[in-house]
Amino acid sequence: MTIVPLVKVSLVGILNDKEKVLEAAQSFGVFHLVPLASAQKDLEAVPPGLGREAVEALRWLVDCATQRRPVTVPDEFDLEKVVDATLKNRKALKECRDRLAQLDNRIQDVEPWGEFSFSELAEVGDNRLWFYVVPAGKLKLIDPSDKIIEIVHQDKYRSYIVLLSPEEPPVNSMPVPRVHFGALSLSELRRRSEQSAIELEELELERQSLTKWRYVLAQNLAAARDRSARNRAALETADKERVFVLQAWARRDLVNEIRDLATDLGIAAVFDEITDKDKPPTLLENTHAMEGGENLVEFYQTPGYRDWDPSAIVYVSFIVFFGMIMTDAGYGLLLLLVLFLFRKRFAGSELGKRMLRMSTWLMISTAAFGVATGSYFGVTPPEGSFLAHLKILDLKDVQTMMKITLTIGVVHIVLANLMRAVHEKTPSGRFQPVGWSFVALGGLSTFLGQGTFFASVGPACVVAGLLVVGFFGSDRKVDSVKAGGLRIFDGFTALARIVNIFSDVLSYMRLFALGLAAASLAETINSLSGQLNQSVPGIGILIAILVLAIGHAINIGLGLIAGCVHGLRLNVIEFFNWGLKDEGTPFRPFKKEETRL
Template sequence: MSIVPLIKVNMVGVLDDKDTVLEAAQAFGSLHLIPLVSAQKELEAVPAGLGRDAVDALRWLVDCSDQRRPETRADKFDLDDVVEKTLKNRKALKTCQDLLAKLERRIQDVEPWGEFSFSDLAEIGDNRLWFYVVPNGKLREIDPSDKILETVHRDRFRSYIVLLAPEEPETGAMPVPRTHVGAIPLSALRQRHEDAAIDLEELELERQALTKWRFVLAQNLAAARDTSARRRAALETADTGRVFVLQAWARRDQVSEIETLASKLGIAALFEDVTEEDAPPTLLENAHAMEAGEDLVEFYQTPGYRDWDPSAIVYVSFIVFFGMIMTDAGYGLLLLLFLFLFRKKFAGSALGRRMYRMSCWLMVSTAAFGVATGSYFGVAPPEGSILNHFKILHLKDVDTMMKITLTIGVVHIVIANFLRAWHERTPSGRYQPVGWCLVALGGLATFLGQGTVVATIGPTSVIFGLLLVGFFGSDRKVDSVASGGLRIFDGLAALARIVNIFSDVLSYMRLFALGLAAASLAETINSLSGQLNQSVPGIGILIAILVLAIGHAINIGLGLIAGCVHGLRLNVIEFFNWGLKDEGTPFRPFKKEETRL
């Protein structure tokens, strides 16, 4: 694990060659550009002519469930025509779906009234038809002596009544407001519904046919974004007369490659080392197995360029913490099986492959801690069995589990302070973390070694650590009474963090609490399903299986959320708080965009 050393590159060339140089730099794909001039902030990612319409069209085609074989030849592709047809299809298809839903609701409302059509007013003595849906319990409130009405349909709860009158009856004449049925007969509504359903099928087939252009459309969008990125980069170079200067950060080990590129382009390449005034971006580099740790770190905070890379430690500790929180062998193995079955879903990108590897290790950790605590879907292994021999942790042994989790917390924070001291260069930066290491270890020794010789060493370590922290509270030079007073104030301010280290260590108790909660919930689910099976003969076993499936699914979901949130929180809050000093900016290479579907 390391932060890659960088060097500042200045490319100087003729202004007429700037576009060529930018395209070559983008193809090189390893330069983090430094803006020398403020670019237009409103410059869009996709230029006019492609715009959001093309992005929306591509999304519409990619989301189609039935995909055609993609066309890869661009000679038959007309961008404007494909985008226009796709967006027209989307609008028509959504309109048709809305019409179908409206017709289905209308048919459902009209169906109880049966097939009818309105007669001419003159044929029925200038009377009109008024429709009412009356709950059966309110039928007694209707006075039929002064009304011409007919019940055309009745079910268990409602009666459908048609009233004949020249004007709408006054409020109160009927127990419910009238229903608006409309003038379109039921047969006509059904015919319209059938026509709309046929139109919808044709639109879906048209959408399916258009999906063959998704790959070429994605290529055009990627090329458009590349062009837009070069346009922005061109605005951020320093141009003077006929000369331009392109400045960027690059890996120090790529100097020879950059020199070769500059020679090929016929431009000058000048290199500068990083100075104290510079604020370079941070490029993390880890072994293949630990790459996912970079994603975990940058999810919350990128370490400063002059800091250290915590990716490997965060990766390992996150896996351990996650396993302690879920702590069930059955859950871990089940989810590991699901990961294996859906492994191809992760293979489409480098990020997906990293997440797949990390997810597998998370499930292995969950299974391992489940074996250690003897939890298999909340069921403990029988006494004397082989699995029972591997049960070395007892979640309900509060004293032991508290000691284990507090030890983990102290070790985690000590590692953070030690690595910070290792990478610092000032006396204060080096010895303050060492002092906090002594405080944390001394406090742990006092807690664990009660009644032993270790308990007497603990307070001594705490006192010595606090003296170290207070004395090296700052690097302020004492050359007067005022500066001496300020130095004392700095030391006292540094000592105030003893509250932080105490609360941060206690935060690791959540590992035990959440693990115990997950195991207890699993046991409760099993107990509840067993009681249901015994109390309801016959069908009880089906109810018990349903309770088991739903209950354990909920418990797994809660465990995944808790494992991710709290497992990551202990790293990015408690660990980073003691281990990292500065926050940096991530290294963003100027490179061509990949075509993705």
């Protein structure tokens, strides 16, 4: 885990060659550009020639369930025509789906009435047909003596009644309001539904046919975004008469390659070392196994360039914390199976592959802690069994679990302080974290070592740590009485953080609390399911299975949310609070967009 050393690069060339240099720099893909002039803020990521319509068209084609083989080298490709046809297909297909759903609903409403065709008014004595759906319990409230009514259909719960009358009957003449039958007969509705279904199939086939252009369309969009990025970069260079200067940050180990690039382009490359006034971006670099930690770190805060890279520690601790919160072997193995079945969904990008690796470790951690606590979908293995022998932790043993979680919290915070002490350069920056480490370890020794030798050593460590923190409260030079007073004030100000370290260590209690809550909820779900099975003979087993499935699904969902939120929060709040000093900006390379589908 490291923060990659950078240098400042200035590329100087002839103004007429700027477009060529920008394109070469974008293809090289290693520069983080430094604006030397104010660019127009309303530059769009996609130029007006393509616009949002092309993006929407591509998304519509990529989301199609059935894909055709993509055309990669087209003989002829009309971008506007393909985008227009795709968007028309999307609009027509959505309208057809809505129409078909409305017709199907209308058919369900009309079917109980049977086949009706409305005659001319003169043929039925100028009478009109009025339709009512009357519940069985209200049928006796109808007085047939003054009405011409006909029950056309009747089931166990309701009657479908047609009333003949020249005018709409009064509201109080029937026990329920009338229903609107509509002008279309049942046969006409079915005919239109069939036509819409055929039209829907044709539109789906048209969409499938258009998917062959998805790769070419994505290439055009990527090229358009690249062109837009170059246009923006061109506005941010320093131009003077016939010369331009493009400034950027780049990796120190690529200096020779950049010189070769400049030689090939016929431009000058000037390299400057980073000064104290510079604020370079932060480029994190980790091993293949720990790359996911970079995403976790940058999700909340990118460390400053002069700070240190916490990616590996955050990655490992997040996996451990997540497993402690979910803490069920059944859940972990089930989600591992789900990840295996959907593994191809993650293969489309490097980020997806990182997330798959991290998710796999999260589920392994969940399963491991589930085995250690003896929880398998909330079921505890029977005494004497092999799985029972693997149980080494009891979540209901509050004292033991408190000691474990507090120890984890202290170790985590001490590690953050020690890493900060190693990378700081001032006496205050180095010794204050060491002092707080003594305070945390001393407090833990006092708590864990009650009745032992450590109980007396712990308070001494706490006092020694506080003295170190107070003495190295700042780097202010004591060259006068006033400076000495300010140095003492700085020391007391630094000591005020004792409240923070106490509360931050206690925050790790959430690992135990959330793990116990998840296990207790799983047991409750199992107990409720068993009671339903016993109290409702026959169908009770189906209800019990349904309760089990829904209950454990909810518990898994809550566990995933809690594991992600609180597992990450302990890293980015408590850990970063003690381990990192500055917040930086991420390194964003000026490079061409890759075409992925």
